[in-house]
Amino acid sequence: MIHIKRLQEDGADVIALIGEIDASSSIELDLSIAKSVGEGFKKILVDCSALEYISSAGLGVFMSYIEEFKDRNIKMVLFGMSDKVANTFSILGLNELLQIGKDKSQAKQLINEV
Amino acid sequence: MRSKAISRILFSVGVITWLALLFTDISILLSSVNTIKPDLPVWLPGIILNLFIVSLFYYYKIKIERDEVLNFVDLLWRVFATGLIATVISLGLRLIEYLLGDTTLTRHIVFRDLVYIINLGLMIGFLMMAFAAWKRLILYQKSKWLLRLWAFFEIGLLISLVYNSFKFPLVEWLYGTLLGVFVVVGLVLSGNMKWVAFLNFRQKWTSLLLLLLTVFYLLYIFYTNSSLSESIGNSSPYFTEYRYHVFILSLIVFVTIYSIFSFLVILFNLPTTSVFEQKLEEVVNFQRISQSIQTEQSEESVYNILLETSVSSVFADAAWLEINSNAHEHKIFTYKITDKESYDIINHLKSQNVKGVLDQGSEKTKNLSKHLASLKGSRFRSILAFPIYVKGQNIGTLALLKELPESFNREMTKIVSTFSNQAGISIENFRLMEEALQNERYKEELKIAKMVQKSLLPTILEQDQDFDIAAFSESADEVGGDYYDTLRIDKHLISIIIADVSGKGTTAAFHMSQMKGIFHSLAQRDIEPSEFMVQANQALVYCLERGSFISATYFIINTQTKTIRYARAGHCPVLYYCADSRSSQYLKDKGVALGMVRNKTYSSFIQSNVFQYKPGDIMVLYTDGVTEAKDGKGEEFGYDRLLSIINEADGMSPSEIQNHLINKLYEFSGTSNIDDDYTTMIVKFK
Numbered sequence: 001m002i003h004i005k006r007l008q009e010d011g012a013d014v015i016a017l018i019g020e021i022d023a024s025s026s027i028e029l030d031l032s033i034a035k036s037v038g039e040g041f042k043k044i045l046v047d048c049s050a051l052e053y054i055s056s057a058g059l060g061v062f063m064s065y066i067e068e069f070k071d072r073n074i075k076m077v078l079f080g081m082s083d084k085v086a087n088t089f090s091i092l093g094l095n096e097l098l099q100i101g102k103d104k105s106q107a108k109q110l111i112n113e114v
Numbered sequence: 115m116r117s118k119a120i121s122r123i124l125f126s127v128g129v130i131t132w133l134a135l136l137f138t139d140i141s142i143l144l145s146s147v148n149t150i151k152p153d154l155p156v157w158l159p160g161i162i163l164n165l166f167i168v169s170l171f172y173y174y175k176i177k178i179e180r181d182e183v184l185n186f187v188d189l190l191w192r193v194f195a196t197g198l199i200a201t202v203i204s205l206g207l208r209l210i211e212y213l214l215g216d217t218t219l220t221r222h223i224v225f226r227d228l229v230y231i232i233n234l235g236l237m238i239g240f241l242m243m244a245f246a247a248w249k250r251l252i253l254y255q256k257s258k259w260l261l262r263l264w265a266f267f268e269i270g271l272l273i274s275l276v277y278n279s280f281k282f283p284l285v286e287w288l289y290g291t292l293l294g295v296f297v298v299v300g301l302v303l304s305g306n307m308k309w310v311a312f313l314n315f316r317q318k319w320t321s322l323l324l325l326l327l328t329v330f331y332l333l334y335i336f337y338t339n340s341s342l343s344e345s346i347g348n349s350s351p352y353f354t355e356y357r358y359h360v361f362i363l364s365l366i367v368f369v370t371i372y373s374i375f376s377f378l379v380i381l382f383n384l385p386t387t388s389v390f391e392q393k394l395e396e397v398v399n400f401q402r403i404s405q406s407i408q409t410e411q412s413e414e415s416v417y418n419i420l421l422e423t424s425v426s427s428v429f430a431d432a433a434w435l436e437i438n439s440n441a442h443e444h445k446i447f448t449y450k451i452t453d454k455e456s457y458d459i460i461n462h463l464k465s466q467n468v469k470g471v472l473d474q475g476s477e478k479t480k481n482l483s484k485h486l487a488s489l490k491g492s493r494f495r496s497i498l499a500f501p502i503y504v505k506g507q508n509i510g511t512l513a514l515l516k517e518l519p520e521s522f523n524r525e526m527t528k529i530v531s532t533f534s535n536q537a538g539i540s541i542e543n544f545r546l547m548e549e550a551l552q553n554e555r556y557k558e559e560l561k562i563a564k565m566v567q568k569s570l571l572p573t574i575l576e577q578d579q580d581f582d583i584a585a586f587s588e589s590a591d592e593v594g595g596d597y598y599d600t601l602r603i604d605k606h607l608i609s610i611i612i613a614d615v616s617g618k619g620t621t622a623a624f625h626m627s628q629m630k631g632i633f634h635s636l637a638q639r640d641i642e643p644s645e646f647m648v649q650a651n652q653a654l655v656y657c658l659e660r661g662s663f664i665s666a667t668y669f670i671i672n673t674q675t676k677t678i679r680y681a682r683a684g685h686c687p688v689l690y691y692c693a694d695s696r697s698s699q700y701l702k703d704k705g706v707a708l709g710m711v712r713n714k715t716y717s718s719f720i721q722s723n724v725f726q727y728k729p730g731d732i733m734v735l736y737t738d739g740v741t742e743a744k745d746g747k748g749e750e751f752g753y754d755r756l757l758s759i760i761n762e763a764d765g766m767s768p769s770e771i772q773n774h775l776i777n778k779l780y781e782f783s784g785t786s787n788i789d790d791d792y793t794t795m796i797v798k799f800k
Contacts, residue, residue: 023618030661056616056738060661063710084750091738092665092684093706096719 001025004032012043012111018050021058030061037065042074043111047104049080054088066097075099079107117176124173131166135159136231139354143227146352159354164275167361170239171272174246186309187317189247190324196243197331200236204338207232223349230342234356237335241362244328244369251376254309267299274360292360300368307379315387318380325377332370392427396529399423403536413541417447420502420512420537425449427533428526430514432494436460437502437510451515455492459513462489487519495519498527500534504542563623564589570623570630576600576608580673580800584768586776587793594791595622595664596737597629601637606674609637612685612735612795613666621662628657629664643668643681644722647708651683651720655712663709667735671727671797678733679724683708686738691760693730698760700753732771733797734760739790740775743783751782768796 002025003018013036021029036044046062062078069076079101081089089095101107139159145152178184178192207229214220253264274292313321339356346353356362403416403423417435425433432451438444446453466485486497496516501508512534516522567589575583585598595615602608611633615625632650641649646668654664665684672679682688684707691698706719727733736756743751759778763771772794779792 056614056663056665057661060616060663063663064661066710067712091686092663093704093710093719094684096704096706097710 002028004028006032006036009045010108012045012108013039013041014045014047016047016050020053021051021061022053022055023057026055026057026061029058030064033061033065037068037072037074044074044076045104045107045111046076046078047080048078048082048085051081051085054085056092059088059092059094062098063094075111077101077107077111079104117180121173121176124169124176127169128166128173131162131169132231132235135162135166135235135354136228138162139231140224140227143223143346143350143353146350147223152352156352160278163354163356163359164278164361166235167238167242167275168272170242171245174242178243178246178250184250186251186313187320187324189250190321190328193244193247194324194328194331196240197328197335200240201331201334203236204233204335208338223346226342226346226349227353230339230346231354233335233339233342234354237339237356238362240331240335241365241369244332244373245365248369248372251309252303252306252372254306260303260306263299263303267296267303270299271296271361271364274364278359278361289358289360293363296360296364297367300364300371304368304372304375307376310376310379310383311390313380313383313387314391315384318384318387321380322377322384325373325380329370329373329377332366332373336366336370396427399427400533400536403533403540413544414447416537416540416544420533421447421449424512424514424530424533427529428498428514428522429516430498431517432515433513434515435502435510435512438508456513459486459489459492459494459497459515462486462492493517496521498522498530500530502534502541503538504545509538509541559620563620567594567623567626570597570626572599576602576610578608578671578673580676581671582768582798582800583796584772585793585795586772587791589791594618594739595626596739596791596793597626598735598793598795599630599633601634603637603640603670606672607640608671608673609633610669610671610735610795610797611637611666612737612793613664614685614737614791614793615664616662621659625658625662625664628654629666633668637668640670642722643670643679644717644720647681647683647705647720648717651708651711651716654709658709663707665707669733676728677724677726679722681705681720681722683720684710686736686741689734689736689756689760691732691734691763693728693732693764696761696764698732698734698757700757727799729800730764731799732760732763732768733799734771735795735797737791737793739792740779740794742790743779743792745782746784751779755782768798771796771798 001019002021005016005018007014007016015032015036017029019025033044062076065076068074077099078089080103081100086095086100089098089100099110101110138154142152142154142156142159178189184192211220211229219225249264249268253260274296277288277292310318310321343353343355343357347355400423403419417437421433421435424430430449433449434451434456435447436444436456437447446456448456463485466488486492486495494515494517496519497513499511499513502510502512512530514522514530571587572585575585577583583600587596587598589596595613595617597613597615598611600608600610611629613626613629615622615629617625629650632653636646636649647666650666658664663684665686667680667682667685667688669678669680671677680688682701682703682705684705687700687702689698689700701723703723704719704721706716711719734756741751741753741756745751755778756775759775760771763774766774775794775796776792
């Protein structure tokens with residue numbers, strides 16, 4: 001089960017993920033990112049501090065946006081991951097492809113870099 | 115067959131008793147007229163008459179009561195036919211008498227008695243026939259009470275025969291009492307006319323005619339018999355007089371009363387027949403709608419049945435059924451109205467801003483007739499619309515139309531409302547059944563996918579003198595995407611792969627088979643593991659859909675140089691046990707899963723690694739199902755537990771290590787009901 005909250009901060013869309021992302025809840029993650037993109041946000045922050053688990057399907061959602069974001073010049077930074085979740089990202093090599101910050105302030109720094 | 119034989123015997127008994135009655139009666143009568151003492155006792159004809167009555171009684175009982183196929187009109191027809199035959203014979207006798215003229219023969223007492231006995235036999239036959247038929251009609255919808263009353267009537271009548279057989283002078287008063295009781299009971303029984311309601315209009319007319327003629331026959335036969343018995347009675351009192359016979363008199367009264375009652379009831383029922391027929395049709399229609407779920411092949415036929423039944427139940431001139439499959443798609447089924455006309459009305463009502471059911475906004479059924487009055491060019495003046503709900507969701511509207519204004523009444527509204535509710539239920543059931551079928555199909559598909567997946571895994575692994583190898587794979591109910599394989603490149607080179615396809619189900623099995631194809635084509639030659647991954651990625655980019663990826667680790671073991679080259683593409687890090695240091699560690703290095711980077715830059719995200727192996731070293735390959743296995747509290751098995759288990763495994767063979775690991779895993783999760791795929795591959799070097 002996943003609970004997704006969205007709020008806007010300094011022109012960035014902050015998507016907070018609370019709970020676990022598995023094959024079925026990954027659809028919700030996909031929908032909320034798509035919604036954020038649809039609303040025209042160029043900066044997307046994903047708050048993973050309350051994310052307990054993410055399955056390969058959930059990782060696939062992040063992965064699927066990488067190229068699109070590059071083409072459309074949209075920046076996405078994930079932050080606040082627990083070690084376990086961070087490990088899942090790094091095993092798949094997604095840490096190489098996604099921008100991941102330690103905390104919110106670092107994430108904001110990353111996203112504001114040119 | 116048996117009842118047929120019995121009815122034949124009874125009929126012959128009837129004929130014989132009638133002949134006996136004829137001879138005894140004539141002989142006694144003749145003796146009495148000639149004032150000789152008769153040879154036969156005077157009570158004998160009475161007893162023979164009763165025997166005749168009893169045999170006819172049972173004859174018709176068997177003939178009429180046992181016949182299951184007779185309907186009401188058939189019964190009336192039988193009675194009518196019997197009456198007709200009796201009357202024709204009786205009239206024939208009169209004709210003969212008339213042709214013979216006023217001669218000594220016709221005046222002779224024997225001739226008159228012969229005619230009388232023939233007429234008496236005909237009358238009794240006719241009465242018994244009618245009695246049996248009326249019994250069936252009266253008992254059509256029986257209650258306990260009615261059955262008891264009838265039994266009393268029938269048995270009472272039969273017992274009265276005994277009374278008639280012997281003339282008890284002492285109980286003369288009994289005669290009047292008995293007759294009175296039978297007449298009253300007969301009257302009460304005659305009140306049972308339920309069968310009349312089940313006749314349709316045509317049958318009622320036929321019945322009226324048959325009954326009218328039956329009554330005429332009865333009256334004619336009564337008249338003939340009574341005049342004959344009077345004329346004989348003037349000559350001598352010693353003959354079989356029926357006019358004091360309780361049984362025959364009761365029967366005459368009962369049969370006549372019931373015939374007249376039936377005639378009148380049917381006559382007065384005629385004007386309301388159409389109402390009853392309509393009710394009956396409603397019941398039949400309702401049944402049709404209810405049954406449509408079992409028999410109909412599509413929702414469309416349910417809609418058509420709803421349309422037909424509603425129209426026929428309320429005598430609508432036209433109707434349409436608008437179904438909204440989704441927000442934009444409308445489908446319209448029409449009856450005696452063109453699509454254009456329907457849409458004209460729909461649009462008209464929309465433009466009038468009628469908040470009725472047509473705009474799907476209201477839950478109530480509404481009579482929208484007043485809004486039709488303002489639509490020019492439409493022949494319809496009354497409209498009644500109903501919403502159709504499936505699982506609480508409005509899926510469409512049924513509209514019924516009439517050309518006359520104000521022609522839908524409250525009754526009709528109720529009926530059609532019931533129909534549309536039932537149709538809603540039918541459609542809901544239909545959809546549920548379809549869903550169940552879909553699920554069944556999906557399950558079947560999964561079964562096939564699982565079989566495919568199983569067949570993709572190798573049954574035999576590559577063997578070598580330099581190492582032992584064991585592999586194990588177990589998948590959950592759903593099809594997973596774990597894959598492992600080995601392939602010998604040449605004498606000293608063996609390639610090994612372990613991979614995990616993201617997602618589950620048939621697509622996972624499909625991607626797994628692609629991975630297998632890629633492995634078997636690329637691992638033919640000795641290429642750098644990183645190059646293997648780059649090429650595999652390139653191949654997979656075109657087949658993997660958005661969001662899907664495959665994690666894999668590819669190894670090439672060189673037994674000549676004792677080296678292992680490998681590249682890890684997002685797969686779980688290899689656990690390596692070093693025999694020298696008696697410790698194990700995860701080989702952490704960089705590598706992005708296949709399908710994540712879909713351009714030429716992928717080569718910068720993958721690297722080849724190389725290390726030496728020594729005898730006793732153990733290499734553990736696994737998928738995330740192992741490390742992510744959870745116990746009852748939701749804690750994961752994790753990397754540390756896996757590492758400590760391998761540390762204990764010194765001295766064990768690969769298959770022993772594997773069994774040990776699997777046991778520990780099940781022990782940890784506390785259930786054999788796994789919800790992910792576990793795959794392990796263990797290589798131990800010699």
